Structure formats: structure tokens, C-alpha cells
Amino acid sequence: MTERAGQVLVGTVMGDSLLESGCEFCGACIDVCPVGALTETAYKWERPARVEQSVCAECPVGCTMTYEVNHWERVVRAVPELNAPSNMGQACFKGKFGFEYVNDKRRIRKPLVRRDGELQEASWDEAIAAAAEGLAQRKGSAFALMANPRNTNEELYAAQKFARVAMGSNAVDVASNDRPxxxxxxxxxxxxxxxxxxxxxxxxxxxxxxxxxxxxxxxxxxxxxxxxxxxxxxxxxxxxxxxxxxxxxxxxxxxxxxxxxxxxxxxxxxxxxxxxxxxxxxxxxxxxxxxxxxxxxxxxxxxxxxxxxxxxxxxxxxxxxxxxxxxxxxxxxxxxxxxxxxxxxxxxxxxxxxxxxxxxxxxxxxxxxxxYQGANAQGGFDMGTWAASLPGHHLLDEADARERFGALWGVPVPDERNPGNRSLFARAREGGIKAMVMLGDHVHYEDGTLGDVMGALDALEFLVATSAFPSEITERAHVVFPAEVWAEKTGTYTNIERRVQPLRKVAKNKRIDSRSDLEVLCAVAGAMGAQGFSWNGPAQALDEIAQVVPEYAGISWERLLRERLDIVTTPSDEPQPTQVMYTGNVLTGLQWPVGVSDDGELFVDRxxxxxxxLQPVAWHSRPEVDPQFPLMLAHGRVLLEPGRKPNVTVVGKRNRIEREERFVLNPADAAAARLGEGDAASVTTADGAERRGVVVLSDAVPAGVVSLTTLFGELAAEVDSSDRPDPMNHIARLNAAPARIAPV
Ligand code: SF4
Ligand code: SF4
Incomplete structure (x- = not known):
């Protein structure tokens, strides 16, 4: 609250735009506002028909959220649960505002099958038969499956089992798993x-x-x-x-x-x-x-x-x-x-x-x-949804583990080791992989992390994709299944602290004929005659997981719904923040291994x-520098840089930040590039991207590095103005990159 000329206003300290105020767009001010003076712009006037508790699907923290759903099955608001052990009432811009894609009208509504070179609408039975027929001809090491960190544990377990049992291939991974x-x-x-x-x-x-x-x-x-x-x-x-x-x-x-x-x-x-x-x-x-x-x-x-x-x-x-x-x-x-x-x-x-x-x-x-990145990346490791391991943190190299799973699943487990998801796409580009199943979309398919993914998909003979939205992947697919998004699914996610949390169906858009990836994988496996995919739903799949993954022993869907905090709230005549009104039965999830320690610590006794x-460790020298790009660009982002006020302009109805970039250089590097303090310069990275700004000299930056700090407000404005249905799923990571600097 600020008081100006006798009026009390809600706003930033100097009335600045939120983009320049250091705001991280977490929405907490909205959640604690008791009178509705602060509210989300979208769906401002919407009243919820009901509220549902589930888990955010944007990162591995696994925040428990209460979602408001209106009469038309649109998710209109997300409120972080005040007493959830994973987030204690906190959320971030992704979880608070990133759910909008659930309601987006650009969803794929029917299965599609490529006929005469064109993707055409088909029935579910036709699409399943087409997928089964195309995949059955390309089994073994010619097949790969790429799962998604938004997949549930049940889907991830089914995905690795599909690759290993139905297709006889060990080439399975999760899109976010680029740094195992x-x-x-x-x-x-x-x-x-x-x-x-x-x-x-x-x-x-x-x-x-x-x-x-x-x-x-x-x-x-x-x-x-x-x-x-x-x-x-x-x-x-x-x-x-x-x-x-x-x-x-x-x-x-x-x-x-x-x-x-x-x-x-x-x-x-x-x-x-x-x-x-x-x-x-x-x-x-x-x-x-x-x-x-x-x-x-x-x-x-x-x-x-x-x-x-x-x-x-x-x-x-x-x-x-x-x-x-x-x-x-x-x-x-x-x-x-x-x-x-x-x-x-x-x-x-x-x-x-x-x-x-x-x-x-x-x-x-x-x-x-x-x-790591990805909402259920931990689930991927637990379920063995990557080539290095089997479910339950067993290495693929362990012959007895392969034998045990072979006996459980009724087919030998392939032992071919794929060195990672980047190499998997490289193999596809070289023709070593002929068919793939891609579950959903991910930023790594477009930001270069996994190499030229679209080039790899172009080289395939047969591609099956599950997707909520049309994409560069679905354009290349031979069969496309309309996928349920996380808010439409039942299942479990495991967060960064090993907490297995129930994901509950929040809404269902009845105009879209979508199914979960679990249903798709089971149907295609069944059509191919593979055994062991006849679960009647995620709860039964979780029962199998609890049997074969020792860390998940004791976890079941019924138990997850029983594990909760019953919060008693005192009735009040005063207005209450929505967070306070909503807290009640908080599903807490269960940390694996269940019951080993009281406060969730692993390895208390053993x-x-x-x-x-303890493992031997090696000294890794700096990689050799490419003479074309002798520096490393260290691009960071902060909420606020005190003393540097950006210029905020209005484009259409949106604010944008404009300010001069500063390239901070060690004086030795600046001298080598014939640059001095305040000189105009351009920095070009190996991918061809160029930025312009001025040089600042500092001994705090090690030689060989050019440091650049941008504002979070720029990212927020970029996400806000994106015309993608799901922009939060396309935010690229800030990796260090080889670069050169030159005067302009
Ligand atoms: S940081 Fe969060 S609580 Fe603070 S103003 Fe921004 S959205 Fe509101
Ligand atoms: S993105 Fe992560 S931190 Fe943000 S609300 Fe979702 S789970 Fe929580």
C-alpha cells in the first residue's frame, strides 16, 4: 500500500511498472489479498463452479495447488496450497499463471493418421491399428521412445516397459534428461x-x-x-x-x-x-x-x-x-x-x-x-525411463536385475546401452533408428540441447506422436494421438524431495477426444499382442510399480488419498484470502522409501x-577454445539491478523493457579485443545470435568470460506476449556459450 496525496493505492513503491520493480510474478500478492483488489487479469470476473487440488506440472518442486474450474470446465485460477509440505503456500510465475494452455482452443481434437501423405482424422481404433502396424515392422534397436517430464509415473513406467517389452529396444529416455x-x-x-x-x-x-x-x-x-x-x-x-x-x-x-x-x-x-x-x-x-x-x-x-x-x-x-x-x-x-x-x-x-x-x-x-528440470524428472529416474537404468535405480549393466525384470515381464530385457537422449537423435539422423514414439513436446526439441531433433524426425520411416497441440513434431508424424494435458489426468508425480504426490483430474474438455499417454501406450501394446499392459487405470499401474520398485513399496492410490492434513479453519466475518479459505484436506503425498525417516531425510543410519x-574423481581441464569464439558468454538474469533503471515502453497493451546491455569483461580480454570501458561492442555466439551493448571492465570476471545480466522482466514480457499455447514449456535454459566480442 502506498499513500499519495491522501489516497491509499495498491502498487509498487514509486508507481513503476511491475517489469522494473523486481517483481517475480509469483502472484502471492493476489493470493493474500482478502478483498479482491488484486486479482488475475485473465478470468477476472469468473466464479469457480468447483475447486480441485492437484500438483503443478512445470518443475520438479511439485507445488500443490488448488485449481478453480468454471461451469465450462475451464481452469480459471491456480492458488498454491497454504499447508502443503512441498510448497507451504508458495508458487512461482509458471505454476500461478502457466496453466492457461489447458483451456486453449488450438488443441488437437481427434486422432490423425497419415494417408496419401496427408494427416487425416481417424477413429481411435484406426489410429491404434495404424500405430501398431507401423511399429511392429520396426522392432528392436531400430525403435526409440522419448517420454516427457510431464508424464506421470504410471506413464513413464509404461513407456519404458513399452520400449523394452513390446518393442525389444532399450532406446528410451525423457526429453528433459539431457544431463543424467x-x-x-x-x-x-x-x-x-x-x-x-x-x-x-x-x-x-x-x-x-x-x-x-x-x-x-x-x-x-x-x-x-x-x-x-x-x-x-x-x-x-x-x-x-x-x-x-x-x-x-x-x-x-x-x-x-x-x-x-x-x-x-x-x-x-x-x-x-x-x-x-x-x-x-x-x-x-x-x-x-x-x-x-x-x-x-x-x-x-x-x-x-x-x-x-x-x-x-x-x-x-x-x-x-x-x-x-x-x-x-x-x-x-x-x-x-x-x-x-x-x-x-x-x-x-x-x-x-x-x-x-x-x-x-x-x-x-x-x-x-x-x-534437474522437468516436473516428473525424478519419476523418470525411479521408473528406469532411460537407457542407463531399470526401474528401482538398478543399472542396466546389472545382469541379475535384467534377469529379474525379464522374468517379471516375460521377455528378456535388451542390454544395448544408449549413451543418452542427444545421441539417440543423432542415431536417428544417421538412419540407425527407423521408428519413434514421441510423447508430448519439450523446449529441448527446439533449443539445440538435443541437437537437430527435427532433422532426426525427418529421417525416420515411422513416427507416432501424442500431443495436445499441433507442433513441428506432429507435422512429421504418421499417427497423432490427441493427448490429455496434466490437468486432465489421474496419476502420480514424484518431486525433487522424492515425494510421490497424487495428480488428480482437475477438468475435462468434453469437446476434445483426448486420452492419456498411459491409455495410448497400453492400447498400442495390446494391438501388437504384447503382454502386461492390461491395467484398468493408473491405480493398477501404480500397484505394479509398488511391486517392482522397492522404494515405492507401500504406495498405492488409495493410500495417497488417505495421506492428508486436515486443516481446521476458524470461521470469520472478516474477508479472508483465497488461500486461507481453500486450505482444508491437504494431500501430502508419501516420500520414498516410505516410513524410513520422520522428516524425509535419506540415509539417516545407512x-x-x-x-x-566414495568414487575416484578426475581433473577435467577446460575444453579447448575455438579460435573463432575465444570467450564464454555467461548470461545470467536477475529480478532487479539497483541503480540501473530500465526504460519501459508500451507496445499494444503490454509493457516492454528496453535498456542498454552491458558486457562485463576482464580487462585483459578487453585489451585483446581492443575494447575499453564504455565502448560499443557486439557479442556473437556460436549459434549465430548477436547482441549489442557497451563494455564494462571488471577484475571480478575471470579471463575468458564475457558476463551479461538481463532482467527477469524481459523474460516475463516475452512469455506474456508469446502466441504459443504453452509458452512455459518453451523457456530455454541460460547455458554458457562460446562467443566472440568485437567493437561496433
Ligand atoms: S513478487 Fe509476487 S508478491 Fe511481489 S508484487 Fe510480484 S507477484 Fe506480487
Ligand atoms: S513451476 Fe515449480 S516452483 Fe513454480 S509453482 Fe510449479 S512446481 Fe512450484
Whole structure:
């Protein structure tokens, strides 16, 4: 509230546009407004016919939301559930405003089958028969399936089973799984492809280290307990990132390594902890094996060598080691955004080793969280929906696990190992894959993360797609099934803290003849004569999962509906925020393994295999620099840059931010490029994109890096003006990119 000339106004401090005010468009001000003065623009006058509780499908935090649905089965509002253990009443711009695609009129309404080169409407039976016939001719390693992180656990389980059992192929993956290395090192050490702690215990961590991750945009609510604890003065935050991201404003210490050198930097921290006597040797001796071998691997990680390789001053490395190892319970969150290819597995091994070395695992406020993308990415790891593993965190290389699943499913499990989803599309481009099933759409199909995906699809003989909307994928498909979106499905998602949560049917657009991917996969498998796909719905599929995935033992649909908090609200004559009015029966989900610890911690007494298996770690030197692009562009985004007021212009009915870009360079690089402070310059990245701005010199940026920070308001305006039905699903990640700078 601001008071101006005797009038009380609701607004930003100086009456600025929200785009320039540091607003992150979380919508919390709307949710707490008791009188409706603040409300969503869309559906402003809509009254709900009913409300339904489900889970946000935009990121792995898995916020529990209450959705308002109107008489026409349109979802008109999303309100984060005040007492849900996953989000405690919080949400972000994606979850609060990103559901609109459910109501979009551009949905695919009927199955389509390609006849005489044209996609034509068909009945479900015709489409299923066409898919079964086309796929039956291309079984084995000529087949691949790409699932989606918005798929439920039941769909992901069915997807990998379809590939392995119905098609005899191990080429199955999830579109978001472009960096499995960040969980592989955890599985190597602890036994699971998963983090060890919960989101909200981060509020009780004495120290948090966030490595190369853009929490505010990608796992937003995870940042909330961290910011609160930092503001309260109970937590020290270390950010390791070459980009400037929102959390760097909260950091006690911001380390800016050369992009891709994070594993070396963590190795330097570990060596520093060992050399300074900060390691918790009682914990190490009791709970881990492989310590001596690990320490031997750290020989090259001297402070001087690590500082030279990463560009981070030695004293900052020492300071970070002291904070992480010596403050009390410490958490380590990592995304590997700037890491390169195979170095991510080393990164996650380093993360696990740091946690074990300091005793920061298995106790409240301590642990590790891998920051992957995708609402149900964890479900993909749990269900074995990728080539490296089988359901239940078993490696595909384990012959006894392959035998066990072969016996359960009635067919031998293929053992061909596909090195990842990027290589899968490369194989398709080379003709090694002839047929694919693509479940849904994803930003990685268009942003280059997985290479030339459309080129790969063009090279296929046969493509089956499930999709809610027409896309570049459906244009190329031979059979298209109209897919239900998350709000129309029943099933489960597993969030970043291993919480298996019920996803409930929120709305159903009766004019669209859509089905879930689970129904499609089962119908096609059945038409092909494959056994084991006759579940009568997601609840029965979940029962099979609970039988074959030991971590899900004890989880059933009925139990998930019973696991709830009954919140008693006091009646009041005063106006109440919608959040307060809606909280009641809060479905809490169940963390796997069920019943092992009270507060959701993994490994309180023992690791999966008893002791933690510390892994050898290697030194990864910087990749060779392409002389055409000698710098790395570290593009970050923040909510606000104090002291730099942007220009806000109005285009149509929308505000837009305009401001001069600043390229921050180490003076040595600026001199090499014949640039000085304030010079106009252009930065061109290897993908051909060009930006213009002015040069700012700073020793804080390591040599070889050009740092660029843009405003979140620019992204918000871009998403708001997008004409895509589902713009939140198309926000590209801020990766470091090879670049060159030149005067203009
Ligand atoms: S940050 Fe959230 S609560 Fe604050 S003004 Fe923006 S939308 Fe409202
Ligand atoms: S933090 Fe993630 S799960 Fe929560 S509202 Fe945002 S996108 Fe949805």
C-alpha cells in the first residue's frame, strides 16, 4: 500500500511498472489479498463452479495447488496450497499463471493418421491399428521412445516397459534428461539417482552452497527457504556460478569460475577441507568406504592449480571450504548448468564426496539436491525411463536385475546401452533408428540441447506422436494421438524431495477426444499382442510399480488419498484470502522409501548399500577454445539491478523493457579485443545470435568470460506476449556459450 496525496493505492513503491520493480510474478500478492483488489487479469470476473487440488506440472518442486474450474470446465485460477509440505503456500510465475494452455482452443481434437501423405482424422481404433502396424515392422534397436517430464509415473513406467517389452529396444529416455550425470554420481556414491533432503529443511541449514543453477526460474520455490534464512541471518549462502543469477544477491560469497570448471573447483574445496583438518573423520570412517583412494585422487587439486584453472582466487576457495565445512548442517544444491558433457558425473561425485567428508548427509538441514528440470524428472529416474537404468535405480549393466525384470515381464530385457537422449537423435539422423514414439513436446526439441531433433524426425520411416497441440513434431508424424494435458489426468508425480504426490483430474474438455499417454501406450501394446499392459487405470499401474520398485513399496492410490492434513479453519466475518479459505484436506503425498525417516531425510543410519561408496574423481581441464569464439558468454538474469533503471515502453497493451546491455569483461580480454570501458561492442555466439551493448571492465570476471545480466522482466514480457499455447514449456535454459566480442 502506498499513500499519495491522501489516497491509499495498491502498487509498487514509486508507481513503476511491475517489469522494473523486481517483481517475480509469483502472484502471492493476489493470493493474500482478502478483498479482491488484486486479482488475475485473465478470468477476472469468473466464479469457480468447483475447486480441485492437484500438483503443478512445470518443475520438479511439485507445488500443490488448488485449481478453480468454471461451469465450462475451464481452469480459471491456480492458488498454491497454504499447508502443503512441498510448497507451504508458495508458487512461482509458471505454476500461478502457466496453466492457461489447458483451456486453449488450438488443441488437437481427434486422432490423425497419415494417408496419401496427408494427416487425416481417424477413429481411435484406426489410429491404434495404424500405430501398431507401423511399429511392429520396426522392432528392436531400430525403435526409440522419448517420454516427457510431464508424464506421470504410471506413464513413464509404461513407456519404458513399452520400449523394452513390446518393442525389444532399450532406446528410451525423457526429453528433459539431457544431463543424467548430475544424478549418476549420487547413485555411484549413495545408491540412488536422487537427492537426499527436503525443500523446506533448507530453512534450517546453517550453510547452503548452490552450484551452477538458476533456482529462481527453474526450481523457484526451493529458493524461498534459502532467502528467508539468509534474511533472518541464520544461514550463509555460497553461490558458485559464472552468471549473475537472483541468488547471487543473497550470497555471503559468490565464486565465479570459468564455465565448465565447477568440478575442479569442488575438488579444490574438498582438498582444502581435507588439508585443513575440517573433514568429519568419525563420520567418514563409520559411514563410507573408498576415502583413501579419493584423497589420493585429490593430489592435483592444489589451491594454486585450482585457482589457475577456474579463475577463482585461492582465498575465496578457502573461505568457501570453511563456510561449508564449519558452519553446522550444510546443504549442497547443484544444477551443472555450465558443466560440459561427461564432467557432470564428476561434479555429482564431488558433491557426494563433499557431503560425506563433512558429515553433511542424513541429518536435518544437511544433504544434497540435484537441480534437474522437468516436473516428473525424478519419476523418470525411479521408473528406469532411460537407457542407463531399470526401474528401482538398478543399472542396466546389472545382469541379475535384467534377469529379474525379464522374468517379471516375460521377455528378456535388451542390454544395448544408449549413451543418452542427444545421441539417440543423432542415431536417428544417421538412419540407425527407423521408428519413434514421441510423447508430448519439450523446449529441448527446439533449443539445440538435443541437437537437430527435427532433422532426426525427418529421417525416420515411422513416427507416432501424442500431443495436445499441433507442433513441428506432429507435422512429421504418421499417427497423432490427441493427448490429455496434466490437468486432465489421474496419476502420480514424484518431486525433487522424492515425494510421490497424487495428480488428480482437475477438468475435462468434453469437446476434445483426448486420452492419456498411459491409455495410448497400453492400447498400442495390446494391438501388437504384447503382454502386461492390461491395467484398468493408473491405480493398477501404480500397484505394479509398488511391486517392482522397492522404494515405492507401500504406495498405492488409495493410500495417497488417505495421506492428508486436515486443516481446521476458524470461521470469520472478516474477508479472508483465497488461500486461507481453500486450505482444508491437504494431500501430502508419501516420500520414498516410505516410513524410513520422520522428516524425509535419506540415509539417516545407512546408505542404500550400507556404506557410502566414495568414487575416484578426475581433473577435467577446460575444453579447448575455438579460435573463432575465444570467450564464454555467461548470461545470467536477475529480478532487479539497483541503480540501473530500465526504460519501459508500451507496445499494444503490454509493457516492454528496453535498456542498454552491458558486457562485463576482464580487462585483459578487453585489451585483446581492443575494447575499453564504455565502448560499443557486439557479442556473437556460436549459434549465430548477436547482441549489442557497451563494455564494462571488471577484475571480478575471470579471463575468458564475457558476463551479461538481463532482467527477469524481459523474460516475463516475452512469455506474456508469446502466441504459443504453452509458452512455459518453451523457456530455454541460460547455458554458457562460446562467443566472440568485437567493437561496433
Ligand atoms: S513478487 Fe509476487 S508478491 Fe511481489 S508484487 Fe510480484 S507477484 Fe506480487
Ligand atoms: S516452483 Fe515449480 S512446481 Fe512450484 S509453482 Fe513454480 S513451476 Fe510449479
Amino acid at each position: 550425470g548430475i544424478v549418476e554420481g549420487l547413485q555411484d556414491t549413495f545408491g540412488y539417482f536422487a537427492g537426499t533432503m527436503t525443500t523446506w529443511e533448507l530453512a534450517d541449514s546453517a550453510a547452503v552452497m548452490v552450484v551452477s543453477a538458476n533456482l529462481t526460474e527453474e526450481q523457484n520455490v526451493v529458493g524461498v527457504p534459502i532467502k528467508r534464512a539468509v534474511r533472518a541471518g541464520t544461514q550463509q549462502l555460497i553461490v558458485i556460478d559464472s552468471r549473475e543469477v537472483e541468488l547471487t544477491r543473497y550470497a555471503s560469497l559468490w565464486l565465479r569460475p570459468y564455465p565448465g570448471t565447477d568440478p575442479v573447483l569442488l575438488g579444490g574445496l574438498l582438498r582444502c577441507i581435507v588439508d585443513s583438518g575440517l573433514a568429519d573423520m568419525e563420520f567418514v570412517n563409520e559411514r563410507a568406504e573408498g576415502w583413501d583412494e579419493l584423497v589420493a585422487c585429490l593430489a592435483p587439486f592444489t589451491l594454486e592449480a585450482v585457482a589457475a584453472e577456474t579463475g577463482v582466487p585461492a582465498e575465496q576457495i578457502e573461505q568457501a571450504a570453511r563456510i561449508y565445512a564449519g558452519s553446522g548442517p550444510a546443504a549442497l544444491l547443484f544444477g551443472g548448468d555450465s558443466s560440459i558433457g561427461g564432467t557432470r558425473r564428476t561434479l555429482s561425485r564431488m558433491v557426494a564426496a563433499l557431503a560425506v567428508a563433512t558429515g553433511n548427509v542424513g541429518k536435518h538441514g544437511a544433504g544434497v539436491l540435484p537441480l 546408505f542404500r548399500h550400507g556404506k557410502a561408496r
